[in-house]
Amino acid sequence: MSELKLEFVGKQVKDMYGTFMGKVVGIITDTDGSIESVGVDCGSAGLKQLPYEQLLVQGDYVIYIPRWRLDAQKLLRQKNLTLQRIKGLQDIVAENDLMKDDAELVYLKYEKRLNDLGEIEKSVNEKLQARLNELDTENRSIKTVLFDAKLQFRSNEITEEAYQQISTHTNDLIEHITIEKSEINNVKMRLTQQTLENIALPPRLPTTTPTSNPKAATGESSPQQLESTVTITTPQLVNADATEYSATDNTATENSSEGKVITKTTKRESDSDASWLNQVIQNE
Numbered sequence: 001m002s003e004l005k006l007e008f009v010g011k012q013v014k015d016m017y018g019t020f021m022g023k024v025v026g027i028i029t030d031t032d033g034s035i036e037s038v039g040v041d042c043g044s045a046g047l048k049q050l051p052y053e054q055l056l057v058q059g060d061y062v063i064y065i066p067r068w069r070l071d072a073q074k075l076l077r078q079k080n081l082t083l084q085r086i087k088g089l090q091d092i093v094a095e096n097d098l099m100k101d102d103a104e105l106v107y108l109k110y111e112k113r114l115n116d117l118g119e120i121e122k123s124v125n126e127k128l129q130a131r132l133n134e135l136d137t138e139n140r141s142i143k144t145v146l147f148d149a150k151l152q153f154r155s156n157e158i159t160e161e162a163y164q165q166i167s168t169h170t171n172d173l174i175e176h177i178t179i180e181k182s183e184i185n186n187v188k189m190r191l192t193q194q195t196l197e198n199i200a201l202p203p204r205l206p207t208t209t210p211t212s213n214p215k216a217a218t219g220e221s222s223p224q225q226l227e228s229t230v231t232i233t234t235p236q237l238v239n240a241d242a243t244e245y246s247a248t249d250n251t252a253t254e255n256s257s258e259g260k261v262i263t264k265t266t267k268r269e270s271d272s273d274a275s276w277l278n279q280v281i282q283n284e
Contacts (some may be wrong), residue, residue, distance in 0.1 A: 007057050008024045008027055008035075008038055008055075008057065008062060009024055009025075009026070009027070010023070010024060011023070011024050011057070011060060011061060011062045012024075012060070012061050012062070013040050013050070013055075013061070013062045013063075013064055014061055014062075014063065014064070015063070015064045015066070015176075016063060016064070016065060016066070016069075017176035017177075017179055017180055018172070018176055019173065019176050021040060021042060021064060022040040022041045022042035022043060022045075022048070023040065023041050024038055024039065024040055024041075024062055025039050025040065025041045025047070026038075026039040027039065028049060035052045036051075036052060037049040037050060037051055037052055038050050038052060038055055038062070050064060051067075053070070054066070054067060054070065066131070066180075067127075068124070068127050068128055068131050068184065068187075069183075069187075071124050071127065072124055072128070072187045072191070075117065075120055075121060075124050075191070076187075076190060076191065076194065078117055079114070079117050079121070079191075079194055080194060082110055082113050082114050082117060083114070083194065083195070083196055085110055086107065086110050086111070086114070086196060087196065087200075089103045089106060089107050089110070121191055124191070125188065125191065128184050128187065128188055131180075131184060132181060132184055132185075135177050135180060135181050135184075138173075138177060139174060139177050142170050142173050142174055142177075143170075143174070145166070145170055146166065146167060146170040146171075149162075149163055149166040149167065149170075150163065150167075
């Protein structure tokens with residue numbers, strides 16, 4: 001068994017918000033030996049097969065990334081790129097009216113792509129709303145357990161220590177639910193605001209010209225260069241098809257119980273989207 005597969009077996013699995021889900025007991029592989037899914041013992045819920053692309057090895061744990069997050073991030077990237085291309089076409093026509101006819105033909109292709117993404121967006125929004133409904137149901141169930149524990153404590157059926165333990169665990173679960181609901185609502189808001197009127201083209205990349213530096217030719221570095229040197233360590237990757245999360249975008253989630261940030265860095269799918277869009281222009 002490869003080292004990558006051994007990383008999974010026996011590890012505890014929890015979601016991005018710190019809730020424990022079970023323990024990895026085995027791995028399902030394809031005919032070429034690649035991992036398809038991971039078998040997780042979820043106790044009374046039985047053995048569940050979790051998709052490999054939704055899992056991330058983080059230290060002693062395997063982190064489960066919800067499907068709604070992957071789908072939403074993919075849609076946001078694709079829609080943003082398409083809107084940027086349409087915006088770019090409008091700028092080209094504004095600068096040179098002679099290219100209007102050519103740009104209009106390409107614009108129709110992008111418009112169709114945007115309509116297709118609109119259908120995908122409807123499906124994603126339905127999944128997000130369904131997840132919100134599930135979280136509301138879970139929240140009510142947890143609060144019922146907490147209230148009943150408080151009632152048992154007041155009637156001297158359980159000790160204060162037992163009540164405090166129940167209170168701590170249930171409050172942690174409620175906090176996890178609150179965080180996930182907040183992120184889902186944030187994604188829904190971003191999808192709503194992602195329109196052609198709100199899109200802004202990124203700044204143009206500066207043109208760099210090589211400069212003659214005698215120290216660079218000899219391999220020497222100035223003190224300023226040495227001070228600015230930063231060592232970058234990349235987080236452990238589990239699957240190259242997963243999405244990228246950044247703390248500034250509310251897409252990296254901090255584990256409230258351990259204070260650790262879960263980071264997943266992968267190849268951006270916008271590269272493939274750009275390739276598709278470039279191909280459209282070439283075909284024209």
